[in-house]
Each structure stands twice: as C-alpha cells, then as structure tokens.
Amino acid sequence: MTRKTDDILSRRKFLIASGAAGLTGLAGCTENNSNSESEPTEASGGSGGSEDSGSGSGSGESATLSGDINIAGSSTVFPLATAMGERFKKEHSEVNINLQSTGSGGGFANYFCPGQTDFNNASRPIKGEEEQQCADNDVTPVELKVATDALTVIVNNDNDFIGEGLTVEQLKTIFSAEGKPTMWSDVNSEWPEEEIEIFGPTDASGTYDYFIEAIIGEEGPGHRQDYSATEQDRTIIQGVMGSEFAIGYMGFAYYSENTDAVQAVAVDNGDGYVEPSLDTALSGDYTPLSRPLFTYPAKGSLAKDHVAEFARYWMENSTSKKIVADEVGYVPLGEDEQQEMLDKLNSAIEEAN
Amino acid sequence: MATEQDSSYAQGFGQVSRTAGLIFRYLLLAATMFGIVTLAVLLVYVANDAIQPLTADAGWHLTFFLTLVLPTILVGGALYRRNREALKLGGMVVGALLVSLMFSGGVAIVFIDIIPPLTGFSYAVGLVVAVAGTVLLTKYERQIPFTARVAATGLLFFLSLFGVPGYFHSIPELVQKAPVVPTDWIILTLVLGGVTALVVGQYIARVREDNKAGLAAGASALVLTALGAIVGPLVGIDANALVVVTAVSFVPTAAYAGGSVITREELKPGLVFAATVIVGALVGAVAVDALGFAGPQAWTDWQFLTSSHSGSAENAGLYPAIGGSILLMVTVAALSFPLGVGAAVYLEEYAPDNRFTRFIDVNISNLAGVPSVVYGLLGLGVFVTYLGQATGTVLIGGATLALLILPIVIISSREAIRSVPNDMRQASYGMGATRWQTVRNVVLPEAFPGILTGTILALGRAIGETAPLIMIGAPNVLFNLPTELSSKVSAMPLQVYAWSSLFASEDFYTKAVPAGVVVLLAVLLAMNSIAIVLRNKYESET
Numbered sequence: 001m002t003r004k005t006d007d008i009l010s011r012r013k014f015l016i017a018s019g020a021a022g023l024t025g026l027a028g029c030t031e032n033n034s035n036s037e038s039e040p041t042e043a044s045g046g047s048g049g050s051e052d053s054g055s056g057s058g059s060g061e062s063a064t065l066s067g068d069i070n071i072a073g074s075s076t077v078f079p080l081a082t083a084m085g086e087r088f089k090k091e092h093s094e095v096n097i098n099l100q101s102t103g104s105g106g107g108f109a110n111y112f113c114p115g116q117t118d119f120n121n122a123s124r125p126i127k128g129e130e131e132q133q134c135a136d137n138d139v140t141p142v143e144l145k146v147a148t149d150a151l152t153v154i155v156n157n158d159n160d161f162i163g164e165g166l167t168v169e170q171l172k173t174i175f176s177a178e179g180k181p182t183m184w185s186d187v188n189s190e191w192p193e194e195e196i197e198i199f200g201p202t203d204a205s206g207t208y209d210y211f212i213e214a215i216i217g218e219e220g221p222g223h224r225q226d227y228s229a230t231e232q233d234r235t236i237i238q239g240v241m242g243s244e245f246a247i248g249y250m251g252f253a254y255y256s257e258n259t260d261a262v263q264a265v266a267v268d269n270g271d272g273y274v275e276p277s278l279d280t281a282l283s284g285d286y287t288p289l290s291r292p293l294f295t296y297p298a299k300g301s302l303a304k305d306h307v308a309e310f311a312r313y314w315m316e317n318s319t320s321k322k323i324v325a326d327e328v329g330y331v332p333l334g335e336d337e338q339q340e341m342l343d344k345l346n347s348a349i350e351e352a353n
Numbered sequence: 354m355a356t357e358q359d360s361s362y363a364q365g366f367g368q369v370s371r372t373a374g375l376i377f378r379y380l381l382l383a384a385t386m387f388g389i390v391t392l393a394v395l396l397v398y399v400a401n402d403a404i405q406p407l408t409a410d411a412g413w414h415l416t417f418f419l420t421l422v423l424p425t426i427l428v429g430g431a432l433y434r435r436n437r438e439a440l441k442l443g444g445m446v447v448g449a450l451l452v453s454l455m456f457s458g459g460v461a462i463v464f465i466d467i468i469p470p471l472t473g474f475s476y477a478v479g480l481v482v483a484v485a486g487t488v489l490l491t492k493y494e495r496q497i498p499f500t501a502r503v504a505a506t507g508l509l510f511f512l513s514l515f516g517v518p519g520y521f522h523s524i525p526e527l528v529q530k531a532p533v534v535p536t537d538w539i540i541l542t543l544v545l546g547g548v549t550a551l552v553v554g555q556y557i558a559r560v561r562e563d564n565k566a567g568l569a570a571g572a573s574a575l576v577l578t579a580l581g582a583i584v585g586p587l588v589g590i591d592a593n594a595l596v597v598v599t600a601v602s603f604v605p606t607a608a609y610a611g612g613s614v615i616t617r618e619e620l621k622p623g624l625v626f627a628a629t630v631i632v633g634a635l636v637g638a639v640a641v642d643a644l645g646f647a648g649p650q651a652w653t654d655w656q657f658l659t660s661s662h663s664g665s666a667e668n669a670g671l672y673p674a675i676g677g678s679i680l681l682m683v684t685v686a687a688l689s690f691p692l693g694v695g696a697a698v699y700l701e702e703y704a705p706d707n708r709f710t711r712f713i714d715v716n717i718s719n720l721a722g723v724p725s726v727v728y729g730l731l732g733l734g735v736f737v738t739y740l741g742q743a744t745g746t747v748l749i750g751g752a753t754l755a756l757l758i759l760p761i762v763i764i765s766s767r768e769a770i771r772s773v774p775n776d777m778r779q780a781s782y783g784m785g786a787t788r789w790q791t792v793r794n795v796v797l798p799e800a801f802p803g804i805l806t807g808t809i810l811a812l813g814r815a816i817g818e819t820a821p822l823i824m825i826g827a828p829n830v831l832f833n834l835p836t837e838l839s840s841k842v843s844a845m846p847l848q849v850y851a852w853s854s855l856f857a858s859e860d861f862y863t864k865a866v867p868a869g870v871v872v873l874l875a876v877l878l879a880m881n882s883i884a885i886v887l888r889n890k891y892e893s894e895t
Contacts, residue, residue, distance in 0.1 A: 068841065070828070078855060082830050083664045089832040098745070098828035098841040101855050111826065116744050232854035234862075257858035327664055 066094035073107030076251035077121030104206030118301035123206030147330035165266030178221035198227035199248030253329035402867035421633035443626030457601035475528035546578030652868035666860035674848035684751025693762030729824025744826030765807025802891035
C-alpha cells in the first residue's frame with residue numbers, strides 16, 4: 001500500500017518536475033560546462049596524490065591550483081605556518097592546507113619521513129637519524145629557514161627574587177639532569193627555600209632539543225625529566241601563572257601573546273643581562289637562546305605545483321614584518337637570507353620536476 | 354517541628370529519631386544539585402562569553418521583550434490554564450522549526466558545498482532508476498526465483514550507479530556529461546524537495562486516510578520548495594540556500610503542524626502559540642533593525658559559523674569543522690548502524706545461549722567502557738600503520754569513531770529488541786511465519802524507534818570525541834571543507850581544542866573557544882532532542 005503511494009507520488013513528482021522545467025524553460029537550464037570540474041571530484045577513489053599533480057599544470061598558471069598540502073611539525077613554527085596558510089588560501093581557494101602541531105621530532109618521525117606530510121616545521125635543524133629515516137623512505141627534505149626566534153624563559157609575575165635575570169650557568173643548573181635541584185635555594189643560597197616547579201615542552205619538541213643544545217650542551221648530562229612536559233604552550237603559561245615558584249620556557253611568539261600573564265627572564269651569557277625581544281634576537285645580543293626556525297618541504301612534494309607555489313609564497317613573505325613579527329611574534333628573515341632561501345627552493349623545485 | 358511532636362507522642366514506646374533520615378535525604382538532594390548547578394554555572398558562563406547579551410542596547414532587549422517574550426508569556430499562560438495539550442503542540446512546532454533550521458544548515462553544507470548539486474543529482478537519478486527497476490522486479494515476485502531476483506537487483510544497482518568502465522556508462526556519468534543540465538536550484542528542488550514531498554505526502558495521506566489529500570500535500574510541498582527559489586533572490590537570500598531551508602525545515606514543520614491539527618481539532622490553539630513566538634521573533638528582528646538598536650556583540654554569529662580559521666580570534670570561524678563533523682557523523686552512522694543493529698538482532702534473536710555468546714556479551718559491555726583514546730590508538734594502528742591509509746581522513750576518522758560507538762549501538766539496540774513483547778513473536782510464529790519473517794515484519798518495526806534513539810544518542814557521544822581524532826592525526830587547522838572520504842578532516846571539538854591549546858592568546862580563549870563550545874552544545878542538544886522526542890512519541894503510542 002505504501003509502495004503504491006510511492007509510485008504515484010514519484011510519477012507525480014516527475015510530472016511536476018517536467019512542468020517546472022518547462023515553465024522556466026531555458027532560463028532554468030544551463031549549458032553543462034562543469035564536466036571538467038566535476039570529473040576529478042568523482043573519479044577520486046583513494047589516491048589523493050595522482051590527481052593533485054595534473055590539475056595545476058592543465059591550464060593557466062596560478063588561478064587553477066588545487067590539491068592538498070599537509071603540514072606537521074613544530075608547535076613553535078605552527079602559528080607562522082598557519083598565518084601563511086591563511087593568506088595563501090585567500091588567493092588559491094582550491095588548495096586545502098591542513099596543519100598539525102606535533103613537535104619537530106614527532107613530525108619528522110611519525111608524519112614527514114613516512115611520507116604523510118609535504119612540509120615539516122622544525123625549531124631546530126633536522127637530525128642525522130631523522131635524515132636517515134627519511135632517506136629510507138625516499139623522502140628528501142629541503143631545509144628552509146623561515147624566521148628567527150628568541151627562546152624565552154618565563155617565571156611568575158610575582159617572582160622578584162631572581163632579580164635582574166638568570167645566568168646561563170643558573171639555567172643549566174636548574175634544567176640539567178645532573179644535580180636536579182628541588183629548591184630554589186639549591187641554585188642560589190639567597191633565594192627562598194621553595195620547591196622549583198618546572199614546565200617545558202616534551203622531548204618531541206624542537207624547543208626542547210634547542211634548549212639542550214644551547215644551555216645544557218649536547219654532550220652534557222641532558223635535560224632533567226622530572227618536570228611537567230606538554231606540547232601545548234598554553235599549558236606552560238598557565239602552569240607558570242599558577243605558581244610563584246614556577247619556571248618554564250617556550251618560543252617567543254607565545255610569550256608575546258601573554259606578556260601580562262607571565263614575565264620573561266633576561267639571560268646573561270657573560271655580557272650582562274639581555275631581555276628576550278625581537279630586537280635583541282635580530283641583533284644577536286640575545287645569546288645563546290635566539291635560534292633559527294625552519295620548515296622542510298619534501299623534494300618529491302615540490303614537484304606538485306600547488307606545494308611549490310606555497311613554499312615560494314612562504315619564502316617571499318618571510319621578510320614581512322607585518323606577518324612574521326607583528327602577527328606571529330618572530331624575527332623576519334633579512335633580504336639576503338630570503339634570496340638565499342629562494343634560490344635554494346627554486347633549484348630544489350627544478351630538480352624535483 | 355513535626356519530629357518533636359512525633360517523638361513526644363512516641364515517648365511511651367521509646368524513641369526513634371528521624372534526624373538521621375532527614376540528614377540523609379538532604380545530603381542526597383545536595384549531591385543531586387551539586388553537579389547540576391556546577392554544570393549550569395559553567396554553561397551560563399560560557400554562553401555569556403559567547404553571546405554577550407549585556408552588550409546589546411537596552412532598546413534591543415525592550416523591543417524583543419515587547420514583541421516576543423511578553424506575548425509568548427501571555428498566550429502561553431492562557432493556554433497553560435485551558436489547553437495544555439495544545440500548548441505542548443505549540444512548543445513542539447517551535448522546537449521542530451528551530452531544530453530543523455539547524456539541520457537544514459547542515460544539509461545545505463552537504464548538498465551545496467560538499468557535494469556539487471549536479472553530482473548529487475546524477476546519483477539521485479541513478480538511484481531512482483535502480484529503485485524503479487527493483488519495484489518492477491517485485492511485481493513479478495512469484496515468477497522469478499529468489500536468488501535470481503536478488504542477483505538481478507544487485508546487478509541493476511551496480512550497473513546504474515557504477516556502470517562497466519569502457520562498455521557501459523553509469524547513469525551518474527551520463528547525467529554529468531549531458532549537454533544541458535538543470536540549474537542548481539532546480540536540482541535541489543527536485544532532489545531535496547522531492548524527498549520532502551514524498552515524506553509529507555505519505556504523512557498526510559496517513560493522517561487523513563486519503564491518498565488524494567496526500568498527493569495534494571506532496572505536490573504543494575514541492576511547489577512551496579520551488580517558490581523558495583523564486584522568492585529568495587527577491588528578498589536577498591541565495592536561491593539554493595532558501596530551497597534547502599524550505600525543503601528541510603519550513604515544509605516539514607508546516608506539515609507536522611497541519612497534520613497534528615487535522616487529527617485532533619482541539620489542538621488548534623497550539624498553532625496560535627507557535628505563531629506568536631515565530632511572528633514575535635520576526636517582528637522584533639525587523640523592529641530593532643528599523644529602530645537602529647544594536648544587538649549583542651555575540652562571538653557565535655553568522656561570520657563565526659561560515660568562515661574558516663584565522664590568525665585573529667575575531668575573524669576565526671568554525672565552518673570547516675562543522676562540515677567535518679557532519680561528514681564524520683554520516684560516515685559513522687553508515688558504518689555503525691548496520692553493524693550494530695545486525696549484531697544486536699543476531700545476539701537477541703538467533704544466538705544460542707552458550708558459553709561463546711555469554712563471552713561476547715560480557716566483552717561488548719566491557720568495550721563500551723574502553724576509553725576513547727584507546728580506540729584512537731586502535732584506529733591509528735589498524736588503519737594508518739597496518740592498512741597504510743593517509744592520516745586524519747574522513748574515512749579513517751569515521752571508521753575509528755564508528756568502532757568507538759559500536760558497543761553502545763549494540764547494547765541499546767539489544768535493549769530495544771528485548772523490549773518487544775514475546776507474545777508478538779509467538780503470535781507471529783503461530784500464524785506460520787518463519788523466524789526471518791518474524792524478525793523483519795514484527796520485531797524490527799516494533800524495536801526501530803528504540804534502536805534509532807539509541808543510535809542518535811551514541812552519535813551524540815561520537816560528535817563530541819576529540820581524543821581519537823588527535824590520535825589518528827587529524828589536522829589542528831584546515832581552511833577548506835572536506836569534500837571526499839579521502840580528504841583531511843577536522844571536527845568541532847578538535848577545533849575548539851586547537852584554539853584553546855595551540856593559540857595561546859587570551860583573545861582565542863575568551864572569544865573563539867566559548868563560541869565553538871556553544872555551537873557544539875547546540876548541535877548536541879538538537880540531536881538529543883530528536884532522540885528524546887522519538888522515544889516519548891513511541892512510548893506513548895505503545
């Protein structure tokens with residue numbers, strides 16, 4: 001019985017449909033020019049890679065770029081990559097940019113080298129073992145410097161006992177696996193006898209690796225492990241906000257968003273205390289914690305037009321004070337550095353094709 | 354006081370103190386209230402952040418109070434005293450309109466932005482052809498052996514939808530290559546309006562017990578939908594969007610209201626209540642616009658719903674995440690519903706009571722309690738590492754979430770099937786029906802509302818899950834809607850999580866995050882309300 005109603009209704013539907021189509025006449029119909037566009041959407045089964053390559057080169061230059069760009073890696077570079085992606089997306093709406101914050105090391109090991117992503121952001125240069133892992137999977141990373149960061153040590157706003165700042169020696173004492181002082185008074189006998197609460201990035205993070213390299217030393221005892229480790233910089237800020245006797249470190253960008261919440265520690269490397277800031281990082285005064293930030297496109301991915309175009313776009317805007325410094329909070333590249341990176345990128349793109 | 358009196362009476366018999374009982378009772382009350390009040394405070398706090406009602410002009414509040422709140426209270430109060438059933442209907446109509454409006458938004462995302470209308474149309478045509486063929490085959494049910502009929506039906510669907518590459522074009526292919534095709538709004542009217550017209554027509558035909566009335570209702574539903582496309586551009590609304598909203602929201606709500614009144618005359622005043630609320634809201638909106646009162650500076654606004662992530666919290670939006678959540682839910686439902694219901698039917702109706710089924714029984718209950726992050730690891734291990742799929746795609750996310758809610762779907766479906774009275778089964782057997790006929794014609798129809806309710810509630814859990822998506826490597830930020838099963842996907846809770854953790858600025862924390870939470874909760878409430886309405890409706894019917 002219901003089936004019968006169905007039948008009548010659908011017949012009725014077609015009658016009405018043809019009536020409506022007739023009424024609106026040609027105004028209601030359009031010439032079908034969407035074949036070329038709708039086809040790839042249809043044909044796409046599982047392999048996203050093969051269709052990406054064709055669409056860009058087909059007709060015209062930049063207007064028809066389409067495909068996926070997958071980016072993972074450092075949480076420090078993540079805001080910068082997001083800012084670039086947001087702008088690139090406005091010019092090329094057909095390009096899908098997917099960003100993930102996994103930490104430099106996590107990104108290389110789990111996403112980039114297995115071939116899952118096109119770019120890996122890193123807040124330290126790629127390690128030998130990671131290059132080996134990539135090579136085993138036929139992934140060739142191309143190192144591009146994108147900005148300079150001032151790795152920032154933060155303490156609670158109420159902390160006044162450390163005075164002007166901390167020396168590199170003191171930082172080393174606090175964070176190294178050797179000694180592992182539990183009380184501030186263990187570091188400096190004039191400081192209060194209160195427990196040090198330490199917050200920092202995890203060992204998947206490039207910030208962690210760079211901190212070891214710059215403060216503790218590669219050959220040294222290593223980073224202490226009895227601290228609150230997180231890949232979310234906000235958690236570090238909240239942790240330090242919550243306790244007068246807390247200390248932590250992170251990229252400058254996150255600190256610059258929260259200058260009221262916590263205070264940055266000036267660092268003395270033998271030439272007096274230097275506050276972390278874009279200026280001191282650029283001038284080279286903020287040592288040893290100013291550091292280069294990188295992104296690593298895979299050479300194979302650069303063969304795809306939309307990936308190459310995005311890499312170029314990023315490099316072309318890497319000197320932009322507005323994006324890199326004002327919006328994100330890092331030091332932009334100089335003109336010379338930018339030219340060097342662009343040359344490197346262009347030759348890599350040529351090789352890839 | 355009462356206790357004192359009682360104890361003085363009872364003095365001669367020795368004393369039983371009621372204090373302990375009283376304390377216990379109020380402790381229980383406190384325990385009940387504690388959680389609810391805490392949650393309510395949190396929600397009010399978040400909603401206040403997201404909507405900021407206090408930033409609106411006093412005139413804005415006054416206007417809406419006069420046009421919407423006051424008449425609603427007056428009409429509602431009057432109805433409450435005289436005709437509570439009618440008030441209930443009025444409330445249902447308003448609720449149905451709100452919920453269906455939200456759903457029409459979802460449908461619009463899917464059928465306009467994710468699936469190009471022409472593609473959708475081509476598949477709809479393919480399906481209709483195949484279904485028509487099947488109906489034709491059923492007419493010759495007795496002449497053709499069962500196996501041949503099943504094979505023919507399968508072949509029909511396959512040929513019509515997929516064709517044989519190189520030999521035989523599939524219907525979608527033919528439609529997409531046609532030299533002249535209908536414009537988008539006509540396609541949407543035919544496909545969505547057609548489905549609505551079918552449902553509305555059947556509903557009216559049933560309540561009026563008159564096929565002609567059903568036909569008329571269906572036809573007018575279709576005409577109304579088409580009208581949407583014609584009226585839309587005149588008032589500055591996109592024709593496609595209005596067609597979708599009309600087909601998914603306005604027409605069904607109107608049909609529901611009309612149908613209820615047809616069956617029960619005395620409920621008519623309820624429509625007055627619904628009209629008061631709807632007209633009041635519209636008049637209020639027009640009035641504040643005309644008088645120039647500024648509304649609240651809500652963060653949950655149109656811009657937030659329709660734009661993608663941005664570096665600044667003011668411009669950030671949830672759109673790709675909303676689309677992602679919808680696609681994930683479609684995938685999850687498509688995977689978990691047949692598997693879950695199938696398992697439930699087997700376990701309840703077929704499985705022998707032995708050690709093996711008891712073992713499965715216990716384990717399904719255990720699986721329902723396994724933390725979601727473990728399912729995330731399972732998805733990562735099985736789909737990404739073992740099967741070598743790309744990380745974070747719609748298919749993998751959907752499959753992982755489907756695994757997550759599968760035990761819940763099974764348990765609630767079994768519950769529903771078990772609640773079908775055994776007498777009905779026996780009666781069916783008594784009439785000579787086979788077990789398969791009994792399950793198909795008696796048990797499943799009877800248990801279906803319960804199964805549906807359970808599944809919707811389970812989907813409500815899946816839509817809020819974050820951990821499995823993080824585990825399978827779904828991107829924290831993306832700017833486009835996912836358009837295929839193989840594209841990367843984000844979801845609403847994941848986007849909120851990314852904002853609250855990766856974007857450390859206070860701005861994101863006070864603007865984008867509460868706005869996202871409010872949208873997520875609204876969607877969740879809408880889904881749950883459907884489940885609750887379904888349950889109440891069928892509980893009262895049986």
